[in-house]
Amino acid sequence: MSERMVVIGGDAAGMSAASQARRLRQAEELEIVVFERGHFTSYSACGIPYWVGGDVDDRDDLIARTPEEHRARGIDLRLRTEVVEIDVPGRRVRARDLETGAQSWTGYDKLVIATGATPIRPPLPGIDAAGVHGVQTLDDGQALIDTLESIEGRRAVVVGAGYIGVEMAEALITRGYDVTMINRGAEPMATLDPDMGVLIRKAMEGMGIRVIGGTEVTAVRTDDAGRVRAVATADDEYPADVVVFGIGVRPATDLARAAGLPLGAYGGLLTDLAMRVRGHENIWAGGDCVEVLDLVSGSERHIPLGTHANKHGQIIGSGVGGDYATFPGVVGTAVSKVCDLEVARTGLREKEARAVGLQFVTVVIESTSRSGYFPGTSLMTVKMIAERRTGRLLGVQIVGREGAGKRIDIAAVALTTRMTVEQMVALDLGYAPPFSPVWDPVLVAARKAVAAVRKDCRG
Structure with missing residues (x-):
């Protein structure tokens, strides 16, 4: 017997979930209906400032897959249609056509909430x-x-x-x-x-x-x-x-709140590892409307990023499609730029570490992006936070020019694997004068953090 999957929201998490479910189950097995209140699907919201600024020439360059492409794959995508009510006991949603005002109920066997976030x-x-x-x-x-x-x-x-x-x-x-x-x-x-x-x-x-x-x-x-x-x-x-x-933004969870679904301290939906809404076997949620586990602090946080949303969608689609996948959590990695200045962070800030009861040491170093004698070398500042006594890495922030931002990925991996700063010093990173000094700036910060941890222990 055919089942129906209803998705609320047609951007990263919602359409990734729908697409993955369609890969795993054919149309005769699973009907997929997606409600999207806007005019577009599967686009990069992160690219909007670069479109406004002229770095991206055309709006369509930000669209990964058009509504027509989704429909060609057997997904019933309904644009300019807003879901206004979720009836959990009745397993149905009420949607309003934003052009005509007409409203109707649609039943579901599987529900995916991917309503995103709304600007404050x-x-x-x-x-x-x-x-x-x-x-x-x-x-x-x-x-x-x-x-x-x-x-x-x-x-x-x-x-x-x-x-x-x-x-x-x-x-x-x-x-x-x-x-x-x-x-x-x-x-x-x-x-x-x-x-x-x-x-x-x-x-x-x-x-x-x-x-x-x-x-x-x-x-x-x-x-x-x-x-x-x-x-x-x-x-x-x-x-x-x-x-x-x-x-800033807040999770768009008014629908979920009205339906009595569980929300966290930040107002985001709470899910299990498979992105199912807690206490509801047939409801999933992902993207900017959920809270996720912070692997460093051990608490739930609201971190609205397209990287997470796409992963959530893949996991949800796998679950609906009969496969298995989980989302273990995040370490809070983000990167941006101001003209030629690159800005990156991962893990906890000092304020966040204190808030969860962690004690720590901090170090700040200034180093170069390449060997000092190589043309185009520029300075970067690295701040590293490590736990007292254990030396476990807690967070890293980097500000610099070309070559600075993506170095944060070294720290993100170290945080995910719960490395100490001493273990980081031994990392076998790539070296050549056009790419890095002999001691990469992240490792220079780790060496200084090791010394700070040892001094703190002696003290």
Whole structure:
């Protein structure tokens, strides 16, 4: 007898799950219905700032697989259709056609929740004014580009200095805008410790971006036509022709909450290792709407990244398709850039380590990307956090230029395997003058961390 798989959300996790399930089970065995409220599927949201900034020429370059391609593989994909209710006891969902308003129920044998995350929009006066944007979907990116191409003014304000905020500030200054960034924290990139964030601020200021730290936005000012004209704080007002909010996202779990499904401390769905929603054998969830196990701290965290979402989808599709796979957790690896400055982190920051009761030592080193005599060599800063007494690696942050960012992968592997900094020193990494000094910067930091752990033990 044929079963029906219903997927809510048609981006990374949802379509990966649907595609993997289709590979394992034919249409006569498994009907697959996907509801997606937007106009697009299977796209790279991470690439939107680079499309806005002009590094990516065309919106379609960000689309990995079109709706037509999914449908050709036997997936019933329904765009511009929003699921508004999940009836868990009745095993059905209620969906609304966003074009006509018509609503209907669809039953399921297997349900996949891949609703993603939604940008945080504080309830500020003027937040919904024309010219104020968030950047989460391709529709959001297109709306922002349409605004940029229609306005005459060249003043932009970016609110928030996380990954999206920093990348959007770069994109706007690349387009010739006068950019002001307003951030609640003292330094940009709250995913780094402040002593590393200051390196980002100096780089941004060197690009001509005005960085206002330790300040909260209180209102968006509008003109008589209802368009944005300025962003206000408690102490000042900053003129703006366009405003981009990038102050973070939250799991889009209102549907799940209303259905009584289990949520964690961050508001994300809680799943088992196979990505099934806890306590529900026939419901799976993945992507930015779930919380995942942090392998370093041992607690659940909300880490919205496309890498995780695609893996979740593969695991979910395998489970629905009758195969077996699990998602063991993450170590919190991320990499970004500000013009030619590369920024990377993995594991815990000092604040996070303290919050879970870990005691640690920290070291910060400055080294070079290549042998010092080789052309194109540049400096990079590496911060390493190791547990007291044991020397177990807890976290690494790297800021530098070409060749710095992807070095974080060394630390990510070390964290995943619970290596000590002493074990890291013995790693057999590749060496040649065009790629690295004899002692790679990560190993230089590990050597210094070993010395700090030993000194702490003697003390």
